Amino acid sequence: MLNRNVALFSLLLSCTLAFTQTPASRDSLPQYGDAYAGYWFTSSDAGFSGTRSGSNNGWNAGLDVKVFKCLSIAGEFDMGFGRVTNATSKTFTGLFGPRVFLPIPGAPRLTPFAEGMFGGTHVSIGSSPDSRPSASSMTVLMGGGADYRILRRLSWRGQFGYLYNQHITLINDEVQNVPNPPVWHLQFSSGAVFRF
Numbered sequence: 416m417l418n419r420n421v422a423l424f425s426l427l428l429s430c431t432l433a434f435t436q437t438p439a440s441r442d443s444l445p446q447y448g449d450a451y452a453g454y455w456f457t458s459s460d461a462g463f464s465g466t467r468s469g470s471n472n473g474w475n476a477g478l479d480v481k482v483f484k485c486l487s488i489a490g491e492f493d494m495g496f497g498r499v500t501n502a503t504s505k506t507f508t509g510l511f512g513p514r515v516f517l518p519i520p521g522a523p524r525l526t527p528f529a530e531g532m533f534g535g536t537h538v539s540i541g542s543s544p545d546s547r548p549s550a551s552s553m554t555v556l557m558g559g560g561a562d563y564r565i566l567r568r569l570s571w572r573g574q575f576g577y578l579y580n581q582h583i584t585l586i587n588d589e590v591q592n593v594p595n596p597p598v599w600h601l602q603f604s605s606g607a608v609f610r611f
Contacts, residue, residue: 453606471495
């Protein structure tokens with residue numbers, strides 16, 4: 416499993432380096448970076464089947480700092496709230512890593528991107544006698560999305576990706592007695608982006 420993750424990260428890094436030389440419209444890319452905030456959702460499994468119990472709804476905020484023409488270093492903080500069988504849960508995620516912008520020459524308002532980020536997650540369960548109260552572990556995010564420019568410095572961002580983390584559902588599923596909980600979690604976020 417670890418070798419597969421290393422291979423996926425190597426592929427993402429190779430694509431990142433290949434696309435940093437892509438020509439782009441000046442208006443479609445951040446000048447020095449951007450700040451963003453919005454809604455955040457994480458499923459309790461790798462698809463939408465895990466949306467009923469153990470999933471998290473909340474918010475995220477982050478900052479991109481432009482390093483090269485199409486490459487930024489991003490930092491992101493997410494906070495989600497969920498419900499399991501007989502308790503509530505809170506998830507805190509902090510991530511850091513590269514984000515590659517892939518502008519489309521014929522669509523200057525739309526700027527797709529790919530990202531690979533690393534960090535940590537802390538999950539806690541409140542008022543549950545059946546589960547350990549909290550757990551923390553390493554997290555990896557692989558995904559992408561797009562920014563749609565509304566005004567010169569204001570865009571709207573949509574992101575999809577997969578979080579690799581054992582504890583998002585491990586302690587949630589202990590409450591529900593689910594064997595072998597999933598480690599890949601579908602993530603979606605959407606919100607406003609201010610370019611600076």
